[in-house]
Structures are given as C-alpha cells and as structure tokens.
Amino acid sequence: MTEHKTVLKGLEGVYVTESGVSLIDTENGALYYAGYDLRELVEHSSFEEVMFLLIHKRLPLRQEFSEFRELIRRSMELEPIHIEAIHRYARIVDVLTLLVILISLKGTGRQGGDPRDVNSAVDIVAKMGSFLSTIVRIKEGGDYVPPRSDFSYAENLLNMMNGGNYEDEHVEILDDLLIIHADHGISASTFAALVAASTLSDMYSSVAAAILALKGPLHGGASEASYEQALNIGDPAKVPAWLEATLSQKKKVMGFGHRVYKIYDPRAVVLKEIIAKYLDRMDGKVRLVYEITKALEDYGQKYLAPRGIFPNLDLWTPILYRMIGLPSDTFTALFAVSRSAGWTAHILEYWRDNRLIRPLHLYVGEYPRKYIPMELRGDS
Numbered sequence: 490m491t492e493h494k495t496v497l498k499g500l501e502g503v504y505v506t507e508s509g510v511s512l513i514d515t516e517n518g519a520l521y522y523a524g525y526d527l528r529e530l531v532e533h534s535s536f537e538e539v540m541f542l543l544i545h546k547r548l549p550l551r552q553e554f555s556e557f558r559e560l561i562r563r564s565m566e567l568e569p570i571h572i573e574a575i576h577r578y579a580r581i582v583d584v585l586t587l588l589v590i591l592i593s594l595k596g597t598g599r600q601g602g603d604p605r606d607v608n609s610a611v612d613i614v615a616k617m618g619s620f621l622s623t624i625v626r627i628k629e630g631g632d633y634v635p636p637r638s639d640f641s642y643a644e645n646l647l648n649m650m651n652g653g654n655y656e657d658e659h660v661e662i663l664d665d666l667l668i669i670h671a672d673h674g675i676s677a678s679t680f681a682a683l684v685a686a687s688t689l690s691d692m693y694s695s696v697a698a699a700i701l702a703l704k705g706p707l708h709g710g711a712s713e714a715s716y717e718q719a720l721n722i723g724d725p726a727k728v729p730a731w732l733e734a735t736l737s738q739k740k741k742v743m744g745f746g747h748r749v750y751k752i753y754d755p756r757a758v759v760l761k762e763i764i765a766k767y768l769d770r771m772d773g774k775v776r777l778v779y780e781i782t783k784a785l786e787d788y789g790q791k792y793l794a795p796r797g798i799f800p801n802l803d804l805w806t807p808i809l810y811r812m813i814g815l816p817s818d819t820f821t822a823l824f825a826v827s828r829s830a831g832w833t834a835h836i837l838e839y840w841r842d843n844r845l846i847r848p849l850h851l852y853v854g855e856y857p858r859k860y861i862p863m864e865l866r867g868d869s
C-alpha cells in the first residue's frame with residue numbers, strides 16, 4: 490500500500506522554526522518585534538535600538554546602548570578594497586548584485602554556526618548601509634564619505650549618500666523606514682538566509698543568499714515595481730480602467746496582496762500615517778505618484794478587497810523613498826539594508842539549535858527507465 494503524501498506548495502501554512510524575533514498578528518493587523526508593537530517602536534525608538542532588540546530580544550540599558558551604537562559606527566567604516574570594488578562595478582552592475590558581491594567579499598574565509606557572534610551581525614548591518622550609500626554616491630560621481638561618530642545610522646546613510654545634502658526630516662523618515670522593514674517573520678528572504686545558515690555557511694554568505702531571494706517582484710522587488718506601475722498609469726483618473734484591464738488579464742497589481750495578511754498590511758497603515766504628515770510639502774512627480782497610489786487604494790476596495798487582497802507596504806514605500814531622494818533602482822537595496830537586521834537576528838537564533846534544512850520532493854517522473862545507447866536511438 491502506498492502512503493499518501495501531500496505537497497505543500499510554497500510551504501504555505503508550514504511552521505519551519507520557532508522564533509522570538511517577530512510576531513505577525515494577522516487577525517488584528519499588528520506586527521511586534523520581540524514583543525514590542527511596531528507602531529510604538531516607530532514613534533519612540535531608533536533603528537539602532539531595534540537592531541539591539543532583534544538580536545537580544547530586550548531593550549538595551551543606557552550604557553550598553555551607547556557601546557552598541559559605537560560598535561555600529563565603527564563597523565560602518567569601509568576598507569579600501571570595498572571602495573575600489575564600488576568604483577569598479579557601480580556603473581556596470583545593478584545595486585543589489587553589487588551588495589551581494591561586497592557582502593560576500595566580507596565573508597571570505599569566515600566560519601558560521603556561532604550563536605554568540607553579535608559582532609558579525611552588527612558588522613553586516615553596518616556595512617550594508619555604508620555599501621548602499623557609497624554605491625549611490627560613487628555612481629553620482631562623488632567620493633567615499635566616512636561615517637561620523639556623532640550621527641545616527643540613518644543620518645550617516647544620508648550623509649554618506651549625499652555628502653550633507655539632506656534635510657532633518659529625511660533622517661526621521663529614513664529611520665522610520667528602516668524600523669518598518671527590519672523584520673517580518675519567515676519571509677522568503679529570511680528563509681533563504683536560514684537555509685544557507687543551516688548548512689553552517691558563514692553569516693555574510695547567508696545574508697548574500699537572502700539578498701538574492703529579496704530581489705524578485707513578489708518580495709522585495711515589489712516597491713520598485715509598484716513605483717514603475719504608478720508612473721506607467723500616469724494619471725489617477727486612469728486607475729479604474731487600468732485596474733479592470735490588469736485584472737481581466739489575470740495580472741498582479743503590485744503593492745497589493747500578501748501570503749499571510751488577508752487584511753490591510755499594518756506596516757502600510759503606519760507608512761500612510763507618516764506620508765500624511767508630509768502631504769502639504771509633496772509636489773511634482775512624488776505628488777503624482779501619491780495621487781495614483783491613493784486612487785489604487787480606493788479602487789482596490791471595490792476590485793480586490795472582496796477577494797481578501799489589500800494594500801501591502803510596497804504600495805506606499807516608493808513615495809517616501811522618492812521623498813528622501815532615493816533613486817528607484819535602490820529601493821530594494823534599502824529594504825535589504827534594513828532587513829539585514831532581521832536576517833542576522835534570525836541566523837543567530839537558529840544557530841542556537843541548528844538543524845540542516847532539507848525538505849523532500851515528491852518525484853513525479855518515470856522510473857526506472859532503460860538506457861538506450863546513442864547509436865541505437867535513431868536520427869529523429
């Protein structure tokens with residue numbers, strides 16, 4: 490008698506690990522980092538504090554936090570080999586691929602498997618930010634700007650990217666964006682990080698695997714795709730017809746839908762509230778994208794909500810990314826910078842009780858088949 494086996498496509502509904510890093514409350518629409526409500530963290534905390542929280546599962550005390558921030562700032566310094574690599578590749582390789590190259594370079598010769606390796610976790614998040622800012626800076630013809638010890642992580646990112654050319658509110662917006670993207674359970678990229686880490690590959694290589702998984706438009710690439718979608722629609726008045734045509738062709742609307750939320754993504758709710766604070770100062774292309782996004786949200790109520798498909802954070806992020814001057818080809822990379830805090834926290838946690846991740850597949854081909862030598866197979 491053959492045993493009945495079920496394939497759970499996309500691992501939907503499968504618990505693959507235990508974790509205390511984040512909790513997604515899909516009923517009430519809330520996200521918690523180590524038990525703390527995302528909303529509260531966005532309002533009161535900083536990305537550095539959230540990094541500490543995700544790794545240690547508790548808020549830092551004052552002295553240890555100042556030491557932690559110091560470690561982040563020191564780790565943000567780039568070595569000449571990285572700056573050279575950025576000069577060489579920034580104009581010929583896409584930003585995310587270059588991040589993979591740079592973070593993989595840092596992993597050379599390292600070992601994985603140590604759940605106490607907080608220094609590597611901090612080094613990865615710090616370097617990811619410096620890499621991204623320096624890529625943007627060098628692509629735009631500038632030179633490497635070293636991190637400043639009196640700046641927060643978010644302000645250093647902007648300063649290293651723009652050499653002092655940013656506003657105070659941009660620092661606040663970027664810090665909020667970093668917090669909002671820092672973790673989200675076992676997303677596809679976090680799972681990719683865990684799969685690599687479970688082989689006891691080093692943390693840098695495991696993060697490189699995660700970045701590559703983040704790249705696609707169903708995951709991290711959705712913000713850039715959602716921005717392009719808004720620009721292609723071009724006019725809020727065209728949204729209803731565009732939506733009808735897109736859905737009748739069975740195409741996906743970027744910035745809508747989620748594997749775990751069948752309600753409005755709580756991160757998108759927080760993003761909308763941040764955007765609302767800056768509405769009166771929003772003009773030009775960003776304003777147009779906002780108007781189109783609003784129309785998509787409104788008409789999504791009629792066309793998508795009845796099927797349990799609601800806006801996700803990627804519907805709204807392009808507006809804030811553009812407000813702080815991020816080029817659209819860096820949207821996913823900024824997501825990677827922020828999510829590296831979650832990836833590394835998950836890796837450290839997983840290594841406490843590591844087990845190789847090795848699922849099964851159900852073979853559906855023929856077997857056994859008789860091998861026929863080439864000379865006996867005929868010509869056509």
Ligand SMILES: CC(C)(COP(=O)(O)OP(=O)(O)OC[C@H]1O[C@@H](n2cnc3c(N)ncnc32)[C@H](O)[C@@H]1OP(=O)(O)O)[C@@H](O)C(=O)NCCC(=O)NCCS
Nearest residue numbers: 706707708711740741742743744745746747748798801803
């Ligand atoms: C994220 C996503 C992959 C999750 O979806 P999922 O749980 O795998 O669900 P599926 O892709 O299998 O979709 C289930 C049904 O809803 C529809 N659907 C899901 N998201 C949709 C979207 N954004 N636009 C239109 N239809 C959508 C599918 O077409 C499918 O319809 P069907 O049953 O008639 O075939 C999906 O919602 C999506 O592709 N969204 C757009 C990309 C995006 O914004 N990603 C960022 C996520 S934070």
